[in-house]
Amino acid sequence: MVHSQRGHRNSARLDKSALANLRHGLRGDVICPEDAGYDAARRVFNHMIDRYPAAILSCADDDDVSRSIDFAYLNELPIAVRGGGHSAAGHSTCDGGIVIDLSPMKRVEVDPTNRIARAGAGLTLGELDQVTQQHGLATPLGIASITGIAGLTLGGGVGWLNGKHGLTCDNVVSFKIVTADGRKLQAGPGENAELYWALRGGGGNFGVVTSFEYRLHRVGPVYGGMVIHPLDRARDVLRFYREFAASSPDELSTLASLGTSPDGDPIIVVSSCYSGPIEDGERLLKPLREFGRPLLDGVGLQEYVELQNMKDGGFPHGNQHYWKSGFLYEISDDAIEVLIDSARTRPSPLTGIGLQHVHGAAARVDPEATAFAHRNEYFDCPALTQWRDPAEAEPNIQWARDHWNAMKQHFGQGIYVNNLGEDGVDQVQAAYGANYHRLAQIKSRYDPENLFRLNQNIEPAPAG
Numbered sequence: 001m002v003h004s005q006r007g008h009r010n011s012a013r014l015d016k017s018a019l020a021n022l023r024h025g026l027r028g029d030v031i032c033p034e035d036a037g038y039d040a041a042r043r044v045f046n047h048m049i050d051r052y053p054a055a056i057l058s059c060a061d062d063d064d065v066s067r068s069i070d071f072a073y074l075n076e077l078p079i080a081v082r083g084g085g086h087s088a089a090g091h092s093t094c095d096g097g098i099v100i101d102l103s104p105m106k107r108v109e110v111d112p113t114n115r116i117a118r119a120g121a122g123l124t125l126g127e128l129d130q131v132t133q134q135h136g137l138a139t140p141l142g143i144a145s146i147t148g149i150a151g152l153t154l155g156g157g158v159g160w161l162n163g164k165h166g167l168t169c170d171n172v173v174s175f176k177i178v179t180a181d182g183r184k185l186q187a188g189p190g191e192n193a194e195l196y197w198a199l200r201g202g203g204g205n206f207g208v209v210t211s212f213e214y215r216l217h218r219v220g221p222v223y224g225g226m227v228i229h230p231l232d233r234a235r236d237v238l239r240f241y242r243e244f245a246a247s248s249p250d251e252l253s254t255l256a257s258l259g260t261s262p263d264g265d266p267i268i269v270v271s272s273c274y275s276g277p278i279e280d281g282e283r284l285l286k287p288l289r290e291f292g293r294p295l296l297d298g299v300g301l302q303e304y305v306e307l308q309n310m311k312d313g314g315f316p317h318g319n320q321h322y323w324k325s326g327f328l329y330e331i332s333d334d335a336i337e338v339l340i341d342s343a344r345t346r347p348s349p350l351t352g353i354g355l356q357h358v359h360g361a362a363a364r365v366d367p368e369a370t371a372f373a374h375r376n377e378y379f380d381c382p383a384l385t386q387w388r389d390p391a392e393a394e395p396n397i398q399w400a401r402d403h404w405n406a407m408k409q410h411f412g413q414g415i416y417v418n419n420l421g422e423d424g425v426d427q428v429q430a431a432y433g434a435n436y437h438r439l440a441q442i443k444s445r446y447d448p449e450n451l452f453r454l455n456q457n458i459e460p461a462p463a464g
């Protein structure tokens with residue numbers, strides 16, 4: 001059904017007979033509180049988020065998505081959209097509304113000749129990499145293979161190929177999307193071009209994307225891995241790292257992180273991925289491998305998917321998460337002291353602080369060319385606060401806030417929308433930066449009633 005006009009929405013209630021009809025009409029499943037599997041289906045990656053949707057609509061295709069949007073609209077139910085369910089803020093679930101769950105939509109078609117992949121919105125990074133790597137190809141994604149491609153792409157997507165090939169969103173050729181009025185649209189440079197612009201960094205504000213068409217590049221094997229030092233040497237390692245990263249060519253992307261070893265020791269890790277000729281990688285990474293006396297040097301030639309899995313162990317299923325972050329334009333000596341102090345006082349050994357280098361191709365895009373506005377060289381610096389026992393929430397959240405308050409003076413303008421946590425509402429405008437107002441105009445065209453508002457929300461610009 002395509003709606004020419006949407007009525008006023010003010011309350012949430014669930015019509016059981018309408019739900020029964022929906023069950024018949026969907027190719028996918030409808031999971032309600034009384035159904036077996038509801039408890040598993042309602043959960044998202046961040047177990048601090050504990051919500052009870054009225055129904056989870058597990059969509060198998062674009063028609064299912066369109067019907068689900070209609071159902072929610074007509075029954076005045078809030079909509080949460082779930083790709084991989086990894087939003088730290090917990091936006092892919094809700095209380096009392098419906099979850100449009102795209103996880104069954106995992107189709108991938110690769111055209112190796114034209115180096116294009118069409119990928120379903122329910123894929124994880126690892127699932128997409130596995131298929132594209134069978135052709136020796138990849139599109140730039142993030143650094144944890146368990147994350148969903150959908151939320152990552154719509155918010156930007158920073159990973160090991162950002163210096164060479166840009167952000168994930170820079171590599172989207174077109175999107176298939178179902179908008180608030182139930183229409184199924186394609187958005188690309190020659191079709192719905194404003195929507196195409198907005199979807200590359202504007203988050204889940206404009207509808208439900210059902211598939212992404214990505215540009216692929218020849219990638220792998222790559223030269224990289226982790227070099228690990230004790231946290232006691234973090235001062236020297238970070239001072240070295242800032243010079244090392246600043247002199248890295250586009251092909252070499254790096255990440256420094258302060259965390260804990262599998263044996264429970266506090267450590268600092270510099271991880272790298274060089275995606276050019278191997279002999280150049282060996283030469284370029286030599287200074288990093290030879291600096292200080294690392295506890296472990298895991299740098300070497302690796303399959304690209306191996307490198308993409310390298311960080312997964314740090315994010316086991318079932319943990320509680322609370323994120324605070326900012327952009328460091330300079331790793332000053334003073335900022336280093338704050339980082340070390342915070343790493344030493346972390347209440348949970350599972351918590352880590354990252355400094356992910358955004359540079360090269362990702363930094364050279366015109367800030368107005370896509371919705372993702374932050375196009376300079378910087379270090380994306382999230383504190384990924386993580387713990388297991390819900391009773392430990394308070395000291396961990398307090399630590400993250402104290403850390404962020406101490407770092408605030410060192411952070412520059414902007415923040416990565418995909419790093420915003422539960423209390424990031426005040427920073428949403430900063431996350432969309434100078435592109436916020438254009439995004440609000442586009443929002444008013446495609447979702448004037450803000451049907452898709454359980455996200456890092458852009459309010460529709462007032463008419464006129």
Ligand SMILES: Cc1cc2nc3c(=O)[nH]c(=O)nc-3n(C[C@H](O)[C@H](O)[C@H](O)COP(=O)(O)OP(=O)(O)OC[C@H]3O[C@@H](n4cnc5c(N)ncnc54)[C@H](O)[C@@H]3O)c2cc1C
Nearest residue numbers: 083084085086087092142143148150151152158204209455
């Ligand atoms: C362990 C871990 C590692 C990470 N590493 C990186 C990294 O290296 N680089 C990086 O850039 N980010 C990284 N992130 C952040 C990641 O980009 C976000 O968590 C992202 O939201 C994950 O996407 P998702 O589909 O799993 O999320 P979801 O929780 O499903 O969705 C996130 C948001 O996008 C919306 N959304 C999801 N799917 C759709 C869709 N199909 N159409 C419309 N809206 C949709 C949701 O409504 C929600 O608002 C990481 C996150 C985690 C948890």
